[in-house]
Amino acid sequence: MSTRSRAAAKAVQAAKTAAIADKPSAISKSKAASSTLPIHLFPDANAFESWLETNHGDRSGIWLKIGKKGSGIASVSYDEAIDTALCFGWIDGQRKGLDAQHFLQRFTPRRKNSIWSKRNVDKVGVLVASGRMREPGQIEVDMAKGDGRWEKAYSSSSTMKVPADFEAALDQNKKAKTFFESLNRTKRYPFLWKIETAKRAETRSEKIVQFVKLLAEGKTL
Known part of the structure; x- marks a missing residue:
């Protein structure tokens, strides 16, 4: 490839890179x-x-x-x-x-x-x-009661307890349990919230396995 060709190729690549960089991400759009x-x-x-x-x-x-x-x-x-x-x-x-x-x-x-x-x-x-x-608020309440979201309401960080299935999984992994117990309430809450709000039993089980592994590595969410 000639020097001129290489320069042209670099210019094209630079233009592509600039175009990608100029595209706003979903996060930037949200912000x-x-x-x-x-x-x-x-x-x-x-x-x-x-x-x-x-x-x-x-x-x-x-x-x-x-x-x-x-x-x-x-x-x-x-x-x-x-x-x-x-x-x-x-x-x-x-x-x-x-x-x-x-x-x-x-x-x-x-x-x-x-x-x-x-x-x-x-x-x-x-x-x-x-x-x-008022009517708009009552409509939201009625819909939540009708589709089950009302009964599945999640606890706050001050009242949320470690669920039995997550506790049992932690008992099987000493490193994970020791690290989890060392965390304060604020650090524990993301784990407990994601487990409590899982929509399906399969998703809940998968999250528990994932979180135990993460905790065993000394990591938080």
């Missing part, structure tokens, strides 16, 4: 989408509720700007926002810092077939009893 969400600050839960009455059908969601404890900022609190969101079929998601006085909490409509937490199941019980649930 871009979340970064363009509108930011709202509501002085109290009633203001957030009034906004949801009109905008609960907005599928993209919002960033809720919440005043930190002790900041003196008048805003709906995180707990109040969760209760209000559940009434309209919305849920909380990612949290990120903003400044010394505020943080941002993402709220979006619940996605189709999304799993429920026992925390939110319990909250809904209180909201229904107090007459606060």
Whole structure:
């Protein structure tokens, strides 16, 4: 190959590489989408509720700007926002810092077939009893009860226990058990959450085998 041919080939390869690099990944698209969400600050839960009455059908969601404890900022609190969101079929998601006085909490409509937490199941019980649930929120509850997601709600990190089948598997591998027992609650939770939320028995068994092997190697999720 001549010097000119080699140079041309390198130029073509460089162009291909640049084209690939310029293509946004799924992750970058997701980040871009979340970064363009509108930011709202509501002085109290009633203001957030009034906004949801009109905008609960907005599928993209919002960033809720919440005043930190002790900041003196008048805003709906995180707990109040969760209760209000559940009434309209919305849920909380990612949290990120903003400044010394505020943080941002993402709220979006619940996605189709999304799993429920026992925390939110319990909250809904209180909201229904107090007459606060609205039609959009009740529809999500009824669908979850109808397809089994309600009964399969997962526990929080503070209440989730090691399931018997995972415990039995750990008992068969001393290294895995010793390492798992050395982990704090935060490090244990991803393992337990993935096991508890597995949709099929086969998937659950596969995850247990995978996690025991991972723990035996001294690795976490």
